[in-house]
Amino acid sequence: MLDQALSQTLNRASRSARARRAVESFPVTRKVVDRFVPGETAADAVAATRRLIATGRTVTLDVLGEDVLDLAGARAMRDAYLALLAALAEAGCAAGADVSLKLSAMGQALPGGTTIATDHAAEIAAAAAALGCTVTLDMEDHTTVDSTLAIGTALRASYPLVGNVLQTNLRRTPGDIADLDGTGARIRLVKGAYREPASVALQRKAEVDGAYERAIDALMSSDCHPMIATHDPAMLDRAVARALAAGRGADGWEAQMLYGVRPELEQRMVDDGHRMRVYIPFGTDWYGYFMRRLAERPANVAFFLRALAHRSR
């Protein structure tokens, strides 16, 4: 109960400019953020990529930043992804890498945003495809789902490896899986990081977990490429069993986890012969991402407060 209240507060704080200024001004924050965000520059992201590839993992990279307010911001974000892809190629670690895009950062919410975001994402998808990389469109709050799925479908006509994300807290997701079956799309399955109203989303964790299990089953028996993105070992065990039952080999699906959350579980998946992709966010605009990670697991707040207390001693 207390955890739920704290989680709601943190989710609200993730959208508050005042809370943002306060958290960013704690001198210790950067040190704690490092656990989830390995750096601010493309060079930092490439260095983290190298380290992870050396341990048998693959990566998906996210340039942090959401909700750009003008066309110049959206173009700057597109350019940041193009520069990232060039840096990966330069370092010899582009092949097999994925980049995760938030369409809100590509201009989706601007007037004429669907065309702007689609064009920016298409430029990134073209550059990625030329280097043997893939692109995944992150899913944001429920008001963006129709648009994000439609943009994914449009992009796959030219770039078949562009993936979409589905959130099992949303009531619509079983229908979306059924609609995507037959397209062969790469689909990342997540529980959902955004606080959503009961009219569109399941509210209890047990319900979201149950929906996640059913969605694993549906995706594994579809023709989509399932990307099971969770730190929940019970869900991963289920994915392993269902992949086996569906006759999917190591190339037929993958697990995904966020950088720094459960490295030991990542390693277990690698050691067991499964494809394991780590989501690496980087950049200066880490606030919203960091606060959502705290909201997901209020125990992380204790970690943050301990670091603060230690610092003030």
Ligand SMILES: Cc1cc2nc3c(=O)[nH]c(=O)nc-3n(C[C@H](O)[C@H](O)[C@H](O)COP(=O)(O)OP(=O)(O)OC[C@H]3O[C@@H](n4cnc5c(N)ncnc54)[C@H](O)[C@@H]3O)c2cc1C
């Ligand atoms: C690769 C990847 C991409 C994602 N992309 C999106 C997206 O596009 N859109 C979206 O809405 N959401 C996305 N998410 C976030 C997702 O929706 C969940 O909010 C998040 O993964 C927590 O849910 P869980 O499945 O790990 O399970 P939970 O049931 O929340 O957690 C299971 C266990 O994992 C551990 N754990 C979970 N979160 C944390 C944490 N922050 N810190 C420490 N331990 C933790 C804990 O031990 C916990 O008991 C993504 C997640 C991953 C892994």
